[in-house]
Amino acid sequence: MRLTLLLALAPFVSSTAAASDDRAKPPAADFVRDVQPVLAKHCVSCHGPDKQKGGLRLDRGPDALKGGDSGAAIVPGKPTHSPLLQRLTAEDASERMPPDRDPLTRAQIETLSKWVEAGAKWPAATGTAEQHWAFVPVKRPPPDPKHPGRNPIDALVTAKLSGNGLSLSPEADRRTLLRRLKFDLLGLPPTPEEVEAFAADKSPDAYEKLVDRYLASPHYGERWARHWLDAVRFAESNGFETNQPRPNAWHYRDYVITALNDDKPYDLFVREQLAGDLLGADAATGFIVGGAWDEVKSPDTTLTLNQRADELHDMVGTTGAAFLGLSVACARCHSHKFDPIPQLDYYRIKAVFADVQHGERPVRTGDPVARAKEADRLRAQLATLEQQLAALEPLADPVAPDARRAAVNPKRNTDRIKPTRAKFVRFVVFETNNLEPCIDELEVFSAGPQPVNVARASTGAKATASGTYPGAPNIHALAFLNDGRYGNGRSWISNRSGRGWVELELAEPALIDRVVWGRDREGRFADRLPTRYRIDVSLDRESWSVVASSDDRAPFAKDAALVPGGLTATEKATWVALAQQIDGLRQKLTDLDRGPVAYAGRLVPPEVTYRLHRGDATQPREAVGPGALTELGPKFDIPEGASGPERRLALARWITDPRHPLTARVAVNRLWQHHFGTGIVDTPSDFGRNGAKPSHPELLDWLASELVERAWSQKAVHKLIVTSATYRQASAARADGLAKDAQSRLLWRYPPRRIEAEPLRDAVLFVSGKLDLTMGGPGFDLFEPNGNYVKVYAPKKQFGPAEFRRMIYQHKPRMQLDDTFGVFDCPDAGQIAPKRNVSTTPLQALNLLNSSFALQQADFFADRVRKEAGADVGAQVKRVFALAFQRPPSAKESSAAVTLVREHGLAALCRAVLNANEFVFVD
Structure with a gap:
């Protein structure tokens, strides 16, 4: 039983005092002096960084005022309405907090009551971002004339060395410098000829010219892509127990290589990886789904819910680590124990990715106008080849079942008929190799020297059917029967096992001589293949004629030959060659039409995101809208009703806002790390309170500001680093350096x-x-x-x-x-x-x-x-x-x-x- 504060205080204060307290507002308690010690001693062990019972955390202001699973615990200005004080003063020992201990003293209760009544003010410096170096805005240090060098990098490094009684080492010899530079920028050793040429070049800018040449090399992207792919957990299989390959994941790897070679501005590089589907870089979103994926879905709903939660958890965690250097994933079950990341912020970011699922999708490449022209050229070439192939096909003869034609096959079947006028074409299925019949595309070609597919919806043809499988996903629909696109991903499935029919009404009556169909012309699926069928035509939909059927085909067999029977050896060779050319052209057309398929994520309408109690997918709480971190970086909101891609683009823009204190720092630290072996911050994906402190904080901020000022050019920062005297030092050990800095963190030499x-x-x-x-x-x-x-x-x-x-x-x-x-x-x-x-x-x-x-x-x-x-x-x-x-x-x-x-x-x-x-x- 919960009691109000006034009743709970009855054993301790007189009614007169209570009335007096009600009339005169008490003076505010000092939080740091009076309130924080009480909370720390009696509350934080159960409601602090290590555990949050009931979802409540009382060691940080924003979390304490937000409350826990039961709602607000503190109501500023209203102590009698604050559940925290109600529980602290409850008479029932099973209700009173803290449990299994003596209750708070009268003075402690009065202190907390006064503090709440005065507004429960929590000092801004308690538990906020301002306490940590990485969360404050980047400050560009002024130049120090006492420490000159080749560029400001040297001034900042030598200042640190000087303070420790050290200095830079002499410059390395040319062979060493060249070998170091080429491995760093290109990942390859120099040739003897390169070494000789560099040694012979006495011009003052010989080294700078070499740097420019290496940065312009296409092998630069190959070298530096590997570093990035490590940081974002890229691989080409799913992981988990089956660990099946992802044959089309390589598109993301190639995107990264090309982006680095093109010196794509880093802010755009980030935005494309989060929202490339809106920015013309579809393959870039391979970043989002680059992690492990448990493809084996269980009928157990609980397991499936947890699998989806884990998929999104990987997306949230990798985004935070790669771009912000933060362990955002730690806030899945409770607010972050060390950094200002409330649990709710984790779910806001999770909602940003609610439209992305693991899987493949077509990705756009190249100029769309050029692609369209190329597609027209290929279609004309294809029509000629198909006409030549059709001439080798025996005419269908539904009244002569003598197995004179090849058996049906999943990829592609041609029924060549005598030229016949038709307005309606019907394909009736009587039997399949299993399950409901499926057709990826039904084509009807006009007779004559320039045949045209008159069955396409784009020419006015209309499709009807006996029915479509009611449980079919959105990749199977009647509209896909004649949309001009092939493959299981755009096909029709009947609603009856082994049977069904589809009918096409042509825009105008046409003289036709060929019907072409397939179950899956991409060749991935062989089930649901019609093995017994009939093709009828009509001009008025009342009088029908049978023009082809499976009766004159060879019996269906899993590995039946595709070549028609009755051909001479020469004709068979011609047929095979033509079929191969046609398959190749069709694949090229498919790629041009939709782009190549890449493992870049399936995009779906965003699902509703809920905060999960203790991160458990089976314990949803309130719905959460998309957003970002509320206590770090610029403030922003994602409009209500924003689509999935719009959510991701908004988050990407927030991350790449030049005012963000983390993004540029994290980026330049990664560059420094791979040039010197160790970053200025030795925990490159954790800039939070649990991460390492920077060895050269002023240098880190100078490089971060320089990256932004140079239009986010990574190559510009590379050049600054590798042309500095700091980078060009010899690597030989020195007694003074080893005595004071054995790990070479102060950079008194180049670390081998x-x-x-x-x-x-x-x-x-x-x-x-x-x-x-x-x-x-x-x-x-x-x-x-x-x-x-x-x-x-x-x-x-x-x-x-x-x-x-x-x-x-x-x-x-x-x-x-x-x-x-x-x-x-x-x-x-x-x-x-x-x-x-x-x-x-x-x-x-x-x-x-x-x-x-x-x-x-x-x-x-x-x-x-x-x-x-x-x-x-x-x-x-x-x-x-x-x-x-x-x-x-x-x-x-x-x-x-x-x-x-x-x-x-x-x-x-x-x-x-x-x-x-x-x-x-x-x-």
């Missing part, structure tokens, strides 16, 4: 580091002369093909030219790593990997020394050296060192290498240098 798995594999192929620099498109596979329902990833043991592309183009499965280079700390894409581990293990040495790939490439490397250096062993040794290390061998190295070649062969030397620290490390 091992190259990652991808550039290491690329470098091996590069020096062996086998690297294929073909860009874009579907990737290569390092695992044996198999079609198991539960995908089994068996590593390949043999490699050929198909596997010799750059590793960015490897078809990357989730949870499975390449057998050779996976041990070099490759992330498995099970979750975001904004920062890779760097380990040293025996398996790394063994794989690089003894794997079939390493042995094969060592042989290729030796073959290349023999061709380029000839038979002289000394010349061979020099060429090996030049290709692998971009320098000549020392006398000692030369002597040992010559001995090794003479005793064990050139391949042994090549294998050795591929395992040398100098090959796998960048100084």
Whole structure:
């Protein structure tokens, strides 16, 4: 039983005092001095950062005033209406808070009552963003004339060094600098010729010209895309127990590479990944659905609800981590324990993504006018080929069931008839190979030298049917029967098992000689195929004639030949060639019409979003509209009734608002991290209170402001970094630096580091002369093909030219790593990997020394050296060192290498240098 505050205070105060208190408003209590200690001692253990019983949190103002699952706990100005005080003063011990303890004292109750009656003011500095460096606006530091350098980066770094009694190291030699720069920007080693040319170029801007050339290289996007794909958990399989491939996920990878090569402004890069469907960059939304997905849906509604909640959770969490450097996902079950992210904000962002589901959709590419012209050209070419193919088809003869025509097949069937005038064409199905009959497109062609499909809805033809399956999803409808588009995704399904009919009324009577139909011309589905059917025509809808049927076809069989019977060997060869050309043209037309299919998310009307009690999908509470973080960044609202794409674009604009304190900081920190091995903030996807503090806060803010001022150009920031004296330092260790900063965080030298798995594999192929620099498109596979329902990833043991592309183009499965280079700390894409581990293990040495790939490439490397250096062993040794290390061998190295070649062969030397620290490390 709950009592009012006045009744609850009866044991402690007299009625006269109560009346007096009612007449005279008490002085306000000081929150920090009087109120906060009471809450901290008696309430926060159950309603604080570690747990929030009843959804109530009392250690932060906005959360305390918002209340919990039962509504507001504090009503400012009305202590008698505040459930918090009612529970604190309840006579019933089972109702009174805190539980299992002595009740609050009279003085504590009076303190809280006075505070609530005075308005329950919560100081602005308590639990707000202003307490943390990353949540305040970016402030561009002024230049410091006491610390000059090549650019302001050096001034800010040397100021920090000077304060610690350190200084920059001298500039690295040209070979080291060139090798460092090319691996950093392109992920490839330099050639001996590049090193010689750079050493010979005495112009003062020689290095700057090299930087510009590398930044303009198409290989720049390939190198830096890998960093981004790690941070956004990109992979090309679904994960979970079946881990099936996503054959069309590569479009997002190619989008990222192209965007980086084009130096797409970073703010637009962000907006396109969240709302590319509105911005002409459909493939970019592969970011949203790039995470793991449990494709196996259960009939258990509870499990399905949790699967959907987990899908959206991944979208919210990755968006917050990638663009804002915040662990927004931590607010799913309760308000964030450390950062100002109320639980409600999590669900506001979740509502933004409520229109996105995992799956594929067509994506637009290229100029639409050019695509239309190309489509017209292909249609004319297709009509000619189809006419030639039809001439080889035997005429349908419904009264002569002698199996003279090929059996029906799922992809495409032609019923050629004698020229007949018709206004109505009816296709009647009597039997299928299973389930309800399905037709993806029913075409009727006019007779003559220039046949036209007169059955299309766009020419005025109308379709009717015996019925359409009532439970069919929106990919199956009668309107799709003659819309001119192929595939299961736009098809008609009958409402009767094994039977049904469709009828086309042509716009005008026409002389026709061909009916073409298929179950799924994309070739993905073979069920629901009509195996017994009849085609009727009529001029008046009353008198019908049978013009074709399945009676003169060969009996249906799963693997029946598609070539008609009765053809000579030459005619069969012609038929097969024409059919292949037609299939190719149709696929090109499909791609032009809808664009290629990419794993970029299925877009649906936004579902209603509810706040979930403790994040449990089976415990929905109030409905929540779309929005963003309310306590961080610029204030904004998403209009009520905004569509799904409009919601996502609004969120993207909020994230990329130049006033946002996080976006630019997070972006430049990622660039700095991959140039120096460690970011200015060592937790690149967590800038919150639990993340690391910046080693150079002023430098971070200067770079962030510079990114915005330079129109969000990432290449401009790259150039600033790599042309700085800080970047151009030697990497040699110094006693003073090691004593004060062993990790080189203050940047008294350039930190040497091992190259990652991808550039290491690329470098091996590069020096062996086998690297294929073909860009874009579907990737290569390092695992044996198999079609198991539960995908089994068996590593390949043999490699050929198909596997010799750059590793960015490897078809990357989730949870499975390449057998050779996976041990070099490759992330498995099970979750975001904004920062890779760097380990040293025996398996790394063994794989690089003894794997079939390493042995094969060592042989290729030796073959290349023999061709380029000839038979002289000394010349061979020099060429090996030049290709692998971009320098000549020392006398000692030369002597040992010559001995090794003479005793064990050139391949042994090549294998050795591929395992040398100098090959796998960048100084």
